[in-house]
Amino acid sequence: MFIWDDEYLNSHIPVLASSVMGYFNFNFLHNSFALCKMLRSNTRAIDYNKRFGYKICEGQEKEENQLYKLSREDYKTHATTGRSMLRKIYRDMDDSIVVELDEEDKANGVKEFIEKYYSKSSSENALVPIWVVQ
Numbered sequence: 001m002f003i004w005d006d007e008y009l010n011s012h013i014p015v016l017a018s019s020v021m022g023y024f025n026f027n028f029l030h031n032s033f034a035l036c037k038m039l040r041s042n043t044r045a046i047d048y049n050k051r052f053g054y055k056i057c058e059g060q061e062k063e064e065n066q067l068y069k070l071s072r073e074d075y076k077t078h079a080t081t082g083r084s085m086l087r088k089i090y091r092d093m094d095d096s097i098v099v100e101l102d103e104e105d106k107a108n109g110v111k112e113f114i115e116k117y118y119s120k121s122s123s124e125n126a127l128v129p130i131w132v133v134q
Contacts (some may be wrong), residue, residue: 015086018052019079026075034070053078 003009003017036054038045040063053074055075060066101111 012086014048019083019086022052022070022075024080026072032072033077036068036070037065038068040064041065051078051081053081 003014008014022034025034033053036049038049040046046066046068049068049070052070053075054068054070055122057067057069060068105111
């Protein structure tokens with residue numbers, strides 16, 4: 001995730017994007033981990049990603065472009081971080097993520113795929129319910 005525009009960099013947008021990407025990666029795609037690379041000198045990005053549970057990979061301490069990993073377990077432990085930050089911004093926010101789909105999404109099967117997945121989803125494997133808005 002690269003956010004270079006200062007208007008967005010210093011806003012809630014990175015938190016929102018990180019929360020949605022993490023949720024999508026672990027609960028929708030069912031991946032067991034996520035990877036990211038950060039410059040060793042980018043302490044702001046490193047601190048930010050550590051809050052979400054990323055840990056530096058073994059042997060990366062002296063690398064200029066360091067590899068970090070977020071496990072499913074660490075994601076579950078730290079997932080509330082992003083939601084708590086967002087709740088401070090959106091005072092009336094519940095734990096919902098709204099996905100808006102357009103006609104193209106209906107035509108190419110994305111809508112059907114999402115609805116099928118979430119109709120089978122239980123509260124155990126989904127941290128945040130998703131409603132599809134047409």
